[in-house]
Amino acid sequence: MQDQSVRLRLDEAELARLLAGESVENTTRFGGIEGWGMAVSLHAGEQPVLLDGGTFCRLVLPRNAVEALAARLPCRDGLPFDIALDEGGQLQLQFDVDVRDSVRQRGVTRRSTASSV
Template sequence: MKLQIEGQHLRVRIDEDELAQLLAGDVVDARSYFADAFAIGFELALIDADEPRFAGQAGAWRIELPQVPVREHVDRLPTREGLRFTLPANNGKDELTLLFDVDVRDSVRRRRSP
């Protein structure tokens, strides 16, 4: 799982193995260590809901994506287009844009090879 943060935009990109894990109902997790200063744990899961959820605290994030749009997205793979969600903030101005995609190069290699 790869995470990219730029301002109020968070991009989550996974490969085909992680996608299979996610579709099987498992949680995809990763951990990044920032030298000896601190570490951040990340979890990605599918949920039966209409909207994504973001939970956790500074050192442990959990991103939950709605199952239906993710499964519909899988039917269109390989594609460079990802899923885009907006998570509102309590103050109404710091909403988070969440982009989810599957590594296109990995998808092309796996889905188009004999």
């Protein structure tokens, strides 16, 4: 996290759960029982949605965009989203899948170049 920017990086197992319709959740504890948590899930819409609950928030991402990212893995380019906030501000979200984990799970995909005949 930095200012109004959040980078969210999942591994291949978490991506598979997300694509299967599950939520992926994470909670960071700051000692004791208090902490901050985030859940990520997918929806059929075209724009991401942020549901804020104070110490826990849910990001709901567009399924089609995440599926398109999954189809081109492994790659370094993730999905950038701008999420409008209630008070007129904006949250910049960078959604990535760990490229090293993708290479381990999927192998290296060579990009083909067009050859002239």
